[in-house]
Amino acid sequence: MQAGASARKLHARFFAAGFKELDPKLLPHGEEDSGALGIPVVVRSRSIGGRVLEISLSRQPGERIVMLARDMTEVDKQEANARRAQRLDGMMRMPHQVSHEVGNMIGIITGSLGMLEKISSLDSKQQRHVARIRKAAERGKSLASSMLSVASQQTLTPVEADVGSLLCGMLDILEMATGPHCKVRLDLRDPLPQVYLDPALFEQAVLNLCLNAAAAMPEGGEILVGAHPKQDMLAVEIQDKGIGMSPEVVDQAFEPYFTTRSNQGGTGLGLAIVYGFVRQSGGQISIHSRLGEGTIVEMLFPVLSKTPWGA
DSSP: OOTTOOOOOOOHHHHHTTOTTSOGGGSOBTTTBOOSOOSOEEEEEEOTTSOEEEEEEEEETTTEEEEEEEEOHHHHHHHHHHHHHHHHHHHHHHHHHHHHHHHHHHHHHHHHHHHHHTOTTOOHHHHHHHHHHHHHHHHHHHHHHHHHHHTTOOOOOOEEEOHHHHHHHTHHHHHHHHOTTEEEEEEEOSSOOOEEEOHHHHHHHHHHHHHHHHHTOTTOEEEEEEEEEETTEEEEEEEEOSSOOOHHHHHHTTSTTOOSOGGGTOOSOHHHHHHHHHHHTTOEEEEEEETTTEEEEEEEEEBGGGSGGGO
């Protein structure tokens, strides 16, 4: 405390009134009212700015009540991320099972089509019907493949990769894909550690995230694609200054088929596929967003010296 500063007592009920999760009547009020607290109480209070305080009350001998307040913001985020990852991993198992069933049925269809096509007596109309069925089967096969991507079961071809070179090499594609009103800028912190991942799927993930960033800025703006070391991981971030997302939307953003742009052709698979790729690559992914302020999507990949593949 600085010299000359003074401390003053704050009435317990006055303090508690600032937290809607805490009933002020639990606390003492004057000498006659010792408060209604019986068993210990623990509550968490979330402020508009996102700060989380954990307040615990317990009654001590002599009718005293001890109140402890702890800043649990980071712990609360970690717990929420762990619950979200557990929920998503459970959701991803279902597309994996369904994709195998669909693949088996498509195999029967394409096998039967092959036998039909060997029959020389098919007239032109029948051949057109067979061609339509084969086209529909190929689309079904593609759908099953995308379901495997969502389920983190796609086939990866990982190599030792220089993420900086990959990002520089796809800059032109990103600028064309995001349109004339958006500017893509790279922020690469040299030297970047090597990672072990599938370059094609990594580029597809970055492209999907940049397209989402562009969609969040209808009037255009800058999309910042950054990469830098972060502890024993390599962080790749895609940042925009768009419309942002509410906490409820962020919580569901990686779920398969969840979209806020269904009227614009959104399928709800883009972020789910990115999530599946990152998790299958041994990494983590998170979204930091506020309404009206923009969004940062962060992908974390194990650096090569720390990954089991590079051991």
